[in-house]
Amino acid sequence: MIEYRAKCSNRFIEGYHRCRKNDLTMRIVVAKPGLDGHDRGAKVIARALRDGGHEVIYTGLRRTPDEIVRIVIDEDAGAVGLSSLSGAHSVLIPRVCEGLRASKMDNVIVFAGGIIPEHDRASLYDVGVRAIFGPGTTSTEILEFLSTIEERSESGDPVGVGEEAGWHW
Amino acid sequence: MSELDDLLVEARSGNRRSLSRLLTLVEEGHNPPIERGIGSSLGITGPPGVGKSSLIGKMIDVWVERGESVAVLAVDPSSPRSGGALLGDRMRMTNADSSDLVFIRSLATRNHPGGLMDCLTPMVAILSECGWDNILIETVGAGQSEIRVVAFADRILLVDGPDRGDIIQAEKAGIMELADLIVINKSDLPEAERAAEAVKSALSVAEDEFTPEVLLVSAHSGMGVEELIVQLENTTTSSERERLRVRERLISAWDSALLTSSKLDDILQALEKGSITLLDAVNSIRKDG
Numbered sequence: 228m229i230e231y232r233a234k235c236s237n238r239f240i241e242g243y244h245r246c247r248k249n250d251l252t253m254r255i256v257v258a259k260p261g262l263d264g265h266d267r268g269a270k271v272i273a274r275a276l277r278d279g280g281h282e283v284i285y286t287g288l289r290r291t292p293d294e295i296v297r298i299v300i301d302e303d304a305g306a307v308g309l310s311s312l313s314g315a316h317s318v319l320i321p322r323v324c325e326g327l328r329a330s331k332m333d334n335v336i337v338f339a340g341g342i343i344p345e346h347d348r349a350s351l352y353d354v355g356v357r358a359i360f361g362p363g364t365t366s367t368e369i370l371e372f373l374s375t376i377e378e379r380s381e382s383g384d385p386v387g388v389g390e391e392a393g394w395h396w
Numbered sequence: 397m398s399e400l401d402d403l404l405v406e407a408r409s410g411n412r413r414s415l416s417r418l419l420t421l422v423e424e425g426h427n428p429p430i431e432r433g434i435g436s437s438l439g440i441t442g443p444p445g446v447g448k449s450s451l452i453g454k455m456i457d458v459w460v461e462r463g464e465s466v467a468v469l470a471v472d473p474s475s476p477r478s479g480g481a482l483l484g485d486r487m488r489m490t491n492a493d494s495s496d497l498v499f500i501r502s503l504a505t506r507n508h509p510g511g512l513m514d515c516l517t518p519m520v521a522i523l524s525e526c527g528w529d530n531i532l533i534e535t536v537g538a539g540q541s542e543i544r545v546v547a548f549a550d551r552i553l554l555v556d557g558p559d560r561g562d563i564i565q566a567e568k569a570g571i572m573e574l575a576d577l578i579v580i581n582k583s584d585l586p587e588a589e590r591a592a593e594a595v596k597s598a599l600s601v602a603e604d605e606f607t608p609e610v611l612l613v614s615a616h617s618g619m620g621v622e623e624l625i626v627q628l629e630n631t632t633t634s635s636e637r638e639r640l641r642v643r644e645r646l647i648s649a650w651d652s653a654l655l656t657s658s659k660l661d662d663i664l665q666a667l668e669k670g671s672i673t674l675l676d677a678v679n680s681i682r683k684d685g
Contacts, residue, residue, distance in 0.1 A: 276480065277482045278475070278480060279480060282481045282504045284486065286487060290490075291494075294493040298486070298493055301412060301500060302502060332413075
């Protein structure tokens, strides 16, 4: 029994370092921009990302784009997920992207979720958003997106908010 | 000059991005370009749900009002299963994200063997070197491994609440002996006075020469927070508590050495078979050292 437990704990630790070595573990900010007061979706995503082995920093409700940029800088996060259900996505999300570029955080990956109609999506992809997840998205899909990001970034393809737009999930 | 030296120079001149990057590298185990032991930190700990983060949020307001800067290292546990972590402390410190006088970094414990988080000491040194006036380390005081984390702070504030049943819980956790100052949060609730009295009476039977003060605060209304800040300025640690903290740090380093020893699997097998005794095992690992 003791041996079994020791093996297990070693495996967790090895698994963890293996993740680190391949850099599969990311620090991800999950943020709620604007006056939208519903965060069940954001919390579910935060848990799913944690269960996928990532370190997730949840901002809480009603943050301004400037605050979100500041949080991404202070937390040295590699990605930020923006959840919006209030209809203000076309204003708030581009502002976060601009703020990140202005702070030279060009390599940060921006993805979005919530209620974002199809006809608003193209303009968000144009400002550097790399994925938009709507209702019905599985957590596996979001984790797959992050692994794809990892592969692309290893082969030098653009993924960050300040890097060449074009590719999105 | 190495990358870390460059980052430190930029961080010293007030570049948050460089400071943040430097902290990441130190967290990942790079040697910091700085002497250990610079700067002094205040550890804030207490059971889950007593309002540590909310109280820190209010303390930040008082410091910022005075023009003092505050840096917070908020530690939360990593999941032992996935290695991931959900870090939610900063959602309770919302006034902080727009002030240049405040820096908050969320840290996961990352399942270090033995609960050893020795990156905290150099992180505090870096923050101090970069001119942050008040440096806090926040951790949930729920068990032994969290006590080990907070033992890396230079002084410890224990936060407790009125709605937690018997105060014996705090004593059982062993955290009371380490505390330099104790606050009972949620003083707006009726049971708070009684909880404070219970803590005081528990402390009065201890034989410590310097028993910690017990204060009532409300992170909800802000009552008592300014008094807490003033009291903190007048609170020093005792040599007994300093000894206890150093002891905790040593034990986590020791456990870490044991759990990462290359002989661990062999020793466990030998113990299972009964071919060596526990004392043999300890001696064998010590020789390894």
